[in-house]
Amino acid sequence: MSDAYLQGILAREAVDTGLYSPVRSVQATLTPVISGWAGNKLLSVNPSGSFAKGTANHSGTDIDLFISLSEDTAETLQQIYELLFKKLTAVGYAPKRQNVSINIQVNGYDVDLVPAKRQNSLSSDHSLYRRRANTWTKTNVQTHIATVWAGGRQQESRLIKLWRDQKGLDFPSFYVKKLTAVGYAPKRQNVSINIQVNGYDVDLVPAKRQNSLSSDHSLYRRRANTWTKTNVQTHIATVWAGGRQQESRLIKLWRDQKGLDFPSFYVELAVIEALRNTNHATLSERVLACLIYLRDRLPNARFVDPANTNNVISDDLTPAEKQRISAAAAQAINGTWGQFVK
CATH class of the missing domain: 3.30.460 (Beta Polymerase; domain 2)
Structure with a gap:
């Protein structure tokens, strides 16, 4: 052309x-x-x-x-x-x-x-x-x-709009122009919008502060078509206090390579819970314990937002999505470390 x-x-x-x-x-x-x-x-x-x-x-x-x-x-x-x-x-x-x-x-x-x-x-x-x-x-x-x-x-905006009109697409003009102007290809996720920036994968989470006296925010949950209160600083503090960064990184890498739908904060909470009151000596033992937890307990486990107990994090996935994670964990347990992550 x-x-x-x-x-x-x-x-x-x-x-x-x-x-x-x-x-x-x-x-x-x-x-x-x-x-x-x-x-x-x-x-x-x-x-x-x-x-x-x-x-x-x-x-x-x-x-x-x-x-x-x-x-x-x-x-x-x-x-x-x-x-x-x-x-x-x-x-x-x-x-x-x-x-x-x-x-x-x-x-x-x-x-x-x-x-x-x-x-x-x-x-x-x-x-x-x-x-x-x-x-x-x-x-x-x-x-x-x-x-x-x-x-x-x-x-560029005029050509994309002409294409839109000729194809009969419902695509508001300002939406076309804004995306064209900045040049990204955003993907809707549950509470975030994913874009690629200079080769990096970026999730943008828009939220409205609830008041000037706290860091609590309201954000939109697209899958449930509702809103929820949360506090990102509480999330960060919870994960650091859990002290399971290495194990979380490996489970998230496994998740990404297997194409599993498993929100990051949900992963982090599950890893912390899987290793609570345990004393495994090596990293591989701890990761294996996480996989066993995901296989056996994740489908029925309830996780709540530490910043808002009315926000049930585990509700972000359907039972079928949780079963898929469980099945993938079972497969990983029966395989080699090379098959777990590359």
């Missing part, structure tokens, strides 16, 4: 985003309608999305208009979204509900309208309605625009 071919596609899909672009006439057409709907609560109507970020394609949405409403607006975010939909219908458009926007056709142009309520007068942070999840979220369109321009990957 040559550069000339891709450049030709970009030229075909070019969108005039200049000050006098014909697409901008859409804003002038819609502003009276939006002003009549919002009244004195309207703060501004401005281009946003792909048009403002330089990543728009002619065959995609032509322009996104971000409708900023005052924080004094009495209606809920869902009510704002639905009232705008009704207003557009009343004046003769055929609106389509999307996730955070409403799509309409104006003078032959494809337009996404994003209604949002400013959070306060001291920032440009806004709250907007997320229809699919039936909830709300905080965002900042200016930050989105600045992030994408700073990434400098407009051409």
Whole structure:
């Protein structure tokens, strides 16, 4: 696939985003309608999305208009979204509900309208309605625009978005642009996101601190689609106090080489428990004791988070996944050390 071919596609899909672009006439057409709907609560109507970020394609949405409403607006975010939909219908458009926007056709142009309520007068942070999840979220369109321009990957983003549209994929534009801009290939895990950085395997664990008085954090558990409280400093202290770093490293290496789904902190807790109140003289004896524990006791053993006893670590694996670890441990016990790890 040559550069000339891709450049030709970009030229075909070019969108005039200049000050006098014909697409901008859409804003002038819609502003009276939006002003009549919002009244004195309207703060501004401005281009946003792909048009403002330089990543728009002619065959995609032509322009996104971000409708900023005052924080004094009495209606809920869902009510704002639905009232705008009704207003557009009343004046003769055929609106389509999307996730955070409403799509309409104006003078032959494809337009996404994003209604949002400013959070306060001291920032440009806004709250907007997320229809699919039936909830709300905080965002900042200016930050989105600045992030994408700073990434400098407009051409690549436009081609990936064109591919997305032609293949009918549900892949939000800002998601495309953010990943393209930084160039990683993230993989979702249970509480972390895995990426490769300079040849290293990296797990990123996003969390929200619960308050300023402690290091307790809330984090998302994707498999259970819920959240949990934890404390990473407590985890670190627990593992160091257990004093089983060598054995944990070998069991984790075995896990990786055998392709087992066995979260690292779960491994560390299991190793500490397997060697509790034992006195094996050699490293090989201690590792063998760990394997015997995994074979015989792991499937029914209960492990709780030392930072939160309501967080049952052992629930992160299904019974079938635990049985697979047990079976792999049995195989390792009956094999050679060379078959255990390489």
